[in-house]
Amino acid sequence: MDFLDEVVITARSGDGGAGCVSFRREKYIPKGGPDGGDGGDGGCVILLADKTCHSLSDYRSRRSFKAGSGSPGGGNQCTGRSGDDLILPVPLGTVVENAETGEFIADLVQAGERFMLLAGGQGGKGNRHFATATNRAPRMAQPGIPGDELKIRLSLKLLAHIGLVGLPNAGKSTLLASLTMARPKIGNYPFTTLIPNLGVLDLDTDRSVVLADVPGLIEGASEGRGLGLRFLKHIERTGVLFHLLDVSEAPAEGVLEDYRRIRNELGAYSRALAEKPQLVLLNKVDLLDPGETKVARIGQALEKEGVQWIGLSALKGEGVQELKRLILANWDAWRLGGLDPRQGVPEIRPEVGG
Ligand SMILES: Nc1nc2c(ncn2[C@@H]2O[C@H](COP(=O)(O)OP(=O)(O)OP(=O)(O)O)[C@@H](O)[C@H]2O)c(=O)[nH]1
Numbered sequence: 547m548d549f550l551d552e553v554v555i556t557a558r559s560g561d562g563g564a565g566c567v568s569f570r571r572e573k574y575i576p577k578g579g580p581d582g583g584d585g586g587d588g589g590c591v592i593l594l595a596d597k598t599c600h601s602l603s604d605y606r607s608r609r610s611f612k613a614g615s616g617s618p619g620g621g622n623q624c625t626g627r628s629g630d631d632l633i634l635p636v637p638l639g640t641v642v643e644n645a646e647t648g649e650f651i652a653d654l655v656q657a658g659e660r661f662m663l664l665a666g667g668q669g670g671k672g673n674r675h676f677a678t679a680t681n682r683a684p685r686m687a688q689p690g691i692p693g694d695e696l697k698i699r700l701s702l703k704l705l706a707h708i709g710l711v712g713l714p715n716a717g718k719s720t721l722l723a724s725l726t727m728a729r730p731k732i733g734n735y736p737f738t739t740l741i742p743n744l745g746v747l748d749l750d751t752d753r754s755v756v757l758a759d760v761p762g763l764i765e766g767a768s769e770g771r772g773l774g775l776r777f778l779k780h781i782e783r784t785g786v787l788f789h790l791l792d793v794s795e796a797p798a799e800g801v802l803e804d805y806r807r808i809r810n811e812l813g814a815y816s817r818a819l820a821e822k823p824q825l826v827l828l829n830k831v832d833l834l835d836p837g838e839t840k841v842a843r844i845g846q847a848l849e850k851e852g853v854q855w856i857g858l859s860a861l862k863g864e865g866v867q868e869l870k871r872l873i874l875a876n877w878d879a880w881r882l883g884g885l886d887p888r889q890g891v892p893e894i895r896p897e898v899g900g
């Protein structure tokens with residue numbers, strides 16, 4: 547899957563067409579007045595939040611865009627044609643900044659939302675506008691105003707309600723696949739997931755949530771280890787993080803260490819992420835022996851820190867109903883009702899690759 551979530555492009559609006567200097571020339575009318583038409587306006591540059599667009603990969607090869615210029619005015623009061631607007635489609639969740647100053651420009655989140663980035667240059671006025679009582683034959687017209695140019699950074703921050711985080715192999719993609727129609731790649735090895743995946747979970751007739759599965763984190767991610775923290779921007783807009791921990795192998799202390807390592811990395815990325823509500827999912831309970839007390843011990847330690855948790859088997863479905871119940875019960879606390887990120891979700895987007 548071709549996925550690109552940040553790109554710098556240059557956009558330019560169209561130049562205005564020049565106004566025309568012309569005089570009426572008709573049989574039997576020897577000294578016709580000025581009839582030079584105005585130049586057409588240049589086209590605008592418009593950003594369009596397009597729900598059929600899932601990443602910025604369309605901008606991978608082409609980085610420079612220009613709207614159409616206005617045509618010059620003509621004789622006989624003919625106004626020049628306006629230049630065509632340039633419409634740049636972007637995925638929902640695209641943040642636009644001035645690439646030179648870093649200044650925020652726009653955030654496109656609603657399907658069909660348009661943002662006028664650059665207005666086209668105005669067309670120049672034709673000579674007919676310059677006739678006065680003393681100068682009935684003006685030989686001047688305005689030139690068109692040139693378009694504007696701007697270098698912008700487009701940065702996609704996916705829209706999702708729930709972010710799935712955890713070490714590689716914890717079972718994030720397995721959970722996404724079990725809850726939603728998304729078919730992310732799943733593998734028994736670290737870093738199976740290389741790009742974020744979204745899926746929609748319908749909870750009842752009128753409530754659904756979007757989950758974002760991002761590539762696994764490891765200790766040192768904040769220093770660039772593994773895939774680093776570069777995908778965390780895609781869970782910045784979520785209301786809650788589900789932190790998955792594989793409880794099948796390490797002893798209770800080891801699992802708790804894994805937990806703290808990931809918490810540290812999230813904190814290194816941003817305080818906002820570290821302070822987001824979270825639910826710990828103790829995953830792969832199906833691999834534990836019956837009567838094993840590990841999950842309960844880990845759970846107790848988490849509760850002491852005020853951390854909410856449940857046991858789960860993303861693979862076998864154990865705990866999944868409880869998880870859905872918790873999502874509904876925490877609907878308001880996790881701010882799941884606000885933004886409608888669902889419209890930014892592709893139907894089914896299987897992640898492909900070897
Ligand atoms: N037995 C068992 N295996 C699981 C469970 N959840 C996930 N697995 C297995 O664990 C392995 C890793 O699962 P993934 O869903 O790819 O893990 P991930 O967290 O997405 O991993 P990355 O994409 O590398 O970050 C796969 O072999 C899954 O089948 C579970 O509840 N029980």
Ligand SMILES: [Mg+2]
Pocket residue numbers: 718719720730731732738739759760761762
């Ligand atoms: Mg994965």
